[in-house]
Amino acid sequence: MVSGGRVGGGEGEGEVAAVEVAAVAVADEEEVAQAPAAARELVVGYALTSKKAKSFLQPKLRGLARKKGILFVAIDQKRPLSDQGPFDIVLHKLTGREWQQLLEEYREEHPEVTVLDPPGAIEHLLNRQSMLQEVSELDLSDCHDAAAAAARDDGCGGGQQLQDDGPNDDKMQIWALYMLISSIVWETGYGEFGRVGVPKQLFVNTDPSSIPAAVMRAGLSLPLVAKPLVAKSHELSLAYDPISLTKLEPPLVLQEFVNHGGVLFKVYIVGDAIRVVRRFSLPNVDVGDLPNNAGVFRFPRVSCASANADDADLDPHVAELPPRPLLEILARELRRRLGLRLFNIDMIREHGTRDRFYVIDMNYFPGYGKMPGYEHVFTDFLLSLVQKEYKRRPSYSSCEG
Template sequence: MLPENRIACWMSDKKLCKFKWNEFKQYFEQYGYNVFLLDLNSNIESQGPFSVFLHKMTDFIALEKQGDFKSAAIMHTIENYLSNHPEIVIIDPFSSIRQLLSRYTAYSIINNSSLHKYGIFTPNFCEITSDDRDKMKQELEMAGVTFPFICKPMLGHGSKEAHRMAIIFNKNNIKDCKPPCVAQSFVNHNAVLYKIFIVGEKHHFVQRPSLKNFYADENQQTIFFESSDVSKAGAQSSLCILDSEEKMICPVLLDPSVLHKIACTLRKAFKMELLGADVVIDNNSGKYGIIDVNAFPGYDGFPHFIESLFECVHNKLKAKITHNGHISLDLKNNEHSM
């Protein structure tokens, strides 16, 4: 089989199960592709050649950043192989994922994109690296971060800690921030969050529960929570239930064209094919705020996900082969209408 037809994959066992590996493999094989799981503990050269590396190695990258020697060794091995084979399509590049892992860097990339021209924003944020309260207050003020704000771990992937957050309501409780972290102004959005799932040129959004409206309060103690508990489908957390006096607030009507603009812009800004974004609509201004971005999300509720992923991989590979000045007859025969 020609290397153009071979796709190497690596995902955790949990991701493979959620990913419906057998269904994914069968779908690709019916169009002439050979899909296999790359064994990172064996010689990679002996498993080649292949033309696509489809992966979710965010945990390895995050652990490497935290000084884990085993993860660093694995990353060195795979990156060394890929650098020696520049013809391989990587979905997605490690350099892009490393930017995304840091919430501060990710928010900065969004801020530097063209989205602000359309009234789309990232709530004010700052990086907190010291537990010195005076320094924290200065950083918050300089960045325009207001109370209440959410304190998020700097690393957005790689551990359960990445989802452990806190809502800080006043200056007295700034002490509850655990650096290194990112502080981001909380935007009231009537407990409604929109998740955008991006697969190459296609995207889909779903509505999920979210945090209820909160306000600055000198007497309110810090609320600690896990983001996965409040934003997953069917979440029943008390933090997602609007107070009775706010249930009468008219919700802001969603404009799907704005989510389309966000999806297209983020894909280009991060130079990635597989990513997700959490978006809220500010109660007061009606503007759309991006509060998080993540690599290779779960895609729950994405219709025809495998077909869309096939189209993404196939088009990336075709573009690479065409750019290199040749295309195999087998690959041409793999064309199909989608």
């Protein structure tokens, strides 16, 4: 039995208001045995912050889910998980050691329940520095060297640098995203559909006054995008000159800015399904204008949720979506290596090219509510997880939290 207690510990999104879930009395088992089995609802227990629940569980999703026999039930975090349900699927986006421990214990006690997604894998993705760390465990040393060299020769990716004073495990972690993308390219051979890389990056966890020297040693070129180390911190900055670098607040990751025509591609992954949405992004930066753009430009995130570019009159070379085969291979490999089924990647196409792309960010359980038709994609995905007949379980009243 999982022990009770409040979940989240105040870390990140772990602080969620408790919701009481009332269960209808169980029918007598002998009567059930004599009666023909009726179609049973697919019960999805969810543990989300109130903000996330509101944006994700929109009326159009709830309505379609009901029609398809899917019931969303709020998890009461004041009670042990094993005392609730029964659930077919647990959907969550909470952080914190206590929540991870409770969920792992629940998974061990109830292996028949699908948990979306494993808390350990989510934690890796939430930290920009250790994101995709598991690639370091792959036996791909030969291909890594070749892929890295090829990426540098092509001007795509260029590798990631670290400060000399960083710990050894951090040095391995900061290479993870670049190495993962490079190894996928090398192993799958999807170069015929396009080249994918990661901009040069630098992990900074030192006195701000020393950042300009560290940037120079690492060989990074201005301007640089400054990203907080924790991925859920969405405020980003664009630093144009060395002086502006000293105004940043570590720990953070500095990433070379790549001109991309002011458009990025939000690639949503829901199981095997892939959907791509164009978003307006930062405009191109003219190197000759850098002296006129001194300082730090702060913005909420690379892409603005309200700035959908799908219906805009754009240059066809800028608006053209990445090739479908390239996205399918990339999504498949990331699913397999990350152990996640719900995430998105932000991709850009280098301005002036047609087949040179960069992955600039990844997020677990992104804002699917902004994805057109997400209610159909998500309900189909949930139903696809049911691979066998479930035993008849007690049904719920319409208490959906």
